[in-house]
Amino acid sequence: MTDGSVTIYKFWSATDELLYVGITSRGLQRWQEHMATKPWWEEVHHATVEHVVGRRQALERERQLIRQFRPRYNVVHNTAPVAQYVKLLDYRCAICGEFGRAEEMFIELPRAEVDRHDAEMKEWEERYPPPTSSWSPVPWERLANMPRPASWRTVHNECDPDPEGHSGYYIDGRNAATHEDLLYWTAHLMEKRWFAGTDWDVFISAQVYQDGGRP
Ligand SMILES: [Zn+2]
Numbered sequence: 001m002t003d004g005s006v007t008i009y010k011f012w013s014a015t016d017e018l019l020y021v022g023i024t025s026r027g028l029q030r031w032q033e034h035m036a037t038k039p040w041w042e043e044v045h046h047a048t049v050e051h052v053v054g055r056r057q058a059l060e061r062e063r064q065l066i067r068q069f070r071p072r073y074n075v076v077h078n079t080a081p082v083a084q085y086v087k088l089l090d091y092r093c094a095i096c097g098e099f100g101r102a103e104e105m106f107i108e109l110p111r112a113e114v115d116r117h118d119a120e121m122k123e124w125e126e127r128y129p130p131p132t133s134s135w136s137p138v139p140w141e142r143l144a145n146m147p148r149p150a151s152w153r154t155v156h157n158e159c160d161p162d163p164e165g166h167s168g169y170y171i172d173g174r175n176a177a178t179h180e181d182l183l184y185w186t187a188h189l190m191e192k193r194w195f196a197g198t199d200w201d202v203f204i205s206a207q208v209y210q211d212g213g214r215p
Pocket of ligand 1: 093
């Protein structure tokens with residue numbers, strides 16, 4: 001993420017109560033789609049924006065506004081001191097495509113994904129043998145045809161196509177609702193033999209750069 005212009009959004013009720021303050025440095029449309037899934041979205045009457053240069057400055061400004069106005073639907077800086085910097089995570093469901101609260105979802109690495117990746121890696125190693133010495137150039141084909149990593153996914157408990165059938169690695173979303181939780185899981189998963197062949201890095205990056213809090 002670049003440190004360019006960041007937009008601060010203020011959502012107001014019809015009676016000009018500040019309901020929610022959030023920031024985003026990505027496209028307005030995507031962010032609004034995300035916000036429109038919030039249960040309080042119907043109460044939003046109008047929005048105003050401020051542009052701030054620098055993400056750090058934007059975060060400071062957001063915090064200041066929240067402390068000053070105490071918007072009803074901000075929890076990030078609006079609650080008890082202990083919870084002040086805890087952001088609760090939302091995940092996008094791989095089945096229905098909607099965002100949901102982490103606590104109502106699970107994270108999984110399906111067994112079929114691990115098996116697919118193992119099989120493709122085996123074939124890849126045979127087809128594109130590694131260079132014979134560390135000085136030899138790596139053939140372009142070897143890099144270009146590297147198998148896609150085994151993919152983690154997030155699913156609503158309610159959307160789970162087969163609640164009894166989890167055969168891969170499963171994390172209850174109630175234990176993965178904050179960045180701190182994800183840090184714990186990252187440390188834990190790094191001990192696993194198969195971990196490097198998965199796209200966990202992509203998954204957690206998406207959580208780091210996900211903008212906005214939630215009620
Ligand atoms: Zn779903």
